[in-house]
Amino acid sequence: MTPVHPARHLLRAKDLVDARYREPLPVARLASTAHLSPAHFSREFRRTFGEPPHQYLLTRRLERAAELLRNTDWSVAEICTTVGLRSLGSFTTSFGRAFGLSPTAYRAAHPPRQRARIPTCVLQAWSRPQPSTFREDRPVGAGLASSHG
Amino acid sequence: MLKQLTNVQVWVHDQDEALAFYTEKLGLELREDVTVPEMGNFRWLSVGVPGQDDVAITLMAIPGPPVFDEDTRQKIQELMARGAGGGLFFATDDVRASYDELSKRGVEFLQEPTEQPYGVDAGFRDPSGNNMRMAQLRQ
Numbered sequence: 001m002t003p004v005h006p007a008r009h010l011l012r013a014k015d016l017v018d019a020r021y022r023e024p025l026p027v028a029r030l031a032s033t034a035h036l037s038p039a040h041f042s043r044e045f046r047r048t049f050g051e052p053p054h055q056y057l058l059t060r061r062l063e064r065a066a067e068l069l070r071n072t073d074w075s076v077a078e079i080c081t082t083v084g085l086r087s088l089g090s091f092t093t094s095f096g097r098a099f100g101l102s103p104t105a106y107r108a109a110h111p112p113r114q115r116a117r118i119p120t121c122v123l124q125a126w127s128r129p130q131p132s133t134f135r136e137d138r139p140v141g142a143g144l145a146s147s148h149g
Numbered sequence: 150m151l152k153q154l155t156n157v158q159v160w161v162h163d164q165d166e167a168l169a170f171y172t173e174k175l176g177l178e179l180r181e182d183v184t185v186p187e188m189g190n191f192r193w194l195s196v197g198v199p200g201q202d203d204v205a206i207t208l209m210a211i212p213g214p215p216v217f218d219e220d221t222r223q224k225i226q227e228l229m230a231r232g233a234g235g236g237l238f239f240a241t242d243d244v245r246a247s248y249d250e251l252s253k254r255g256v257e258f259l260q261e262p263t264e265q266p267y268g269v270d271a272g273f274r275d276p277s278g279n280n281m282r283m284a285q286l287r288q
Binding site for chain 2: 124
């Protein structure tokens with residue numbers, strides 16, 4: 001059998017973020033998915049995908065939040081908790097840094113509209129905020145889920 | 150003029166593993182499995198959706214020399230493993246039932262069934278990292 005490329009294990013962890021971003025995702029769980037120690041995992045994830053895992057998780061959550069702001073009438077607080085963030089203040093700050101607008105202003109600027117049949121994976125990939133355009137609200141410890149809680 | 154699309158190709162890192170995944174987990178059927186000794190044991194392997202006989206999916210091993218130099222082969226392998234390869238989109242009549250069934254068979258989903266303006270879709274990968282989707286389109 002052909003050996004699996006090491007990046008494939010890291011992709012499995014990245015996919016877990018995409019699938020389970022609503023849940024607490026401690027780095028140990030992601031590292032376990034990739035069959036690596038937490039410290040080695042974080043280094044290798046960054047080397048492979050260009051950003052650390054906690055940042056990928058945050059941008060995925062913000063991308064999902066932006067989508068819910070555009071396409072639902074849910075409150076900002078509901079959206080915050082739905083995407084796995086626990087602190088409304090941190091969410092508002094991170095969202096503003098990522099998109100340049102508060103969640104409320106973002107919603108007002110992006111009313112729902114008819115779209116082509118663009119699959120979710122494409123929408124997620126193309127509308128995820130660029131991590132270089134903002135920084136995180138607080139330093140992150142070992143637990144990813146608590147970074148914005 | 151072109152008349153028909155007959156084959157699409159995805160790179161796979163291991164053809165045996167890919168065949169097991171596409172047939173045993175996804176439920177596709179084997180179409181062709183031919184090994185050609187005079188071509189360095191090149192293996193033409195294809196599968197298809199039962200009932201859709203005119204389109205096959207070719208599960209192509211990433212070749213080394215003389216097709217690709219070793220560096221190119223390794224780069225394709227790495228890009229595939231990073232999830233930067235291509236993908237296939239399938240249709241289903243009941244995406245949630247398909248999600249349950251494929252999950253039981255061990256398919257790893259990266260997106261649970263999600264409501265979209267056009268229907269409900271879900272996403273998963275094959276063992277090589279190819280992006281797979283299935284959608285239940287709104288009538």
